[in-house]
Amino acid sequence: MIFVKQSKSTNKVLKLFFKVIFSSSVAVLTLISGSAVAEAIVNSVSGKPQNSAHLVVTPKRCIALRKGQVCYLEVDFSWQHAQINDYCLVNTTTSKTIKCWQKQRQGEFNFDFQSTLSNDFALRHKTSTKDLANTQITVAWVYKSSKRAKSTWRLF
Secondary structure (H helix, E strand, O other): OOOOOOOOOHHHHHHHHHHHHHOOOEEEEEEEEOOEEEEEEEEEEOOEEOOOEEEEEEOOEEEEEEOOOOEEEEEEEEEEEEEEEEEEEEEOOOOEEEEEEEEEEEEEEEEEEEEOOOEEEEEEEOOOOOEEEEEEEEEEEEEOOOOOOOOOOOOO
């Protein structure tokens, strides 16, 4: 595992590690960004990369104050595939296409996440519903209930 501190050059480092990953047999990249951990796993056979895709989101966790409240978070998606093609980033929880790229094998996208629930995302071929790579943004909260504690004052 390789640990990288968050800085202005994190994106450059991430791109470099993606290049290193594709040249190895099996590699794991772990990027630590505050409380978020993004992992990209690459498998290849006999030194040649498979048609595997990698989708990384940072940060991976959105924290709301109370359960049921909308969580707001600016996230960065980064993906890479061994072949040049038309790809789309899809929110599989809502079945909405977020962004598509034409004739690319890698891409980045900044997204304003807003949800009360955890959401799953996938990288797909533009004309397919088959997921090439998956990731998730989890929604957590500080307090379970939005109800205030009942007053302990009593009038007699």
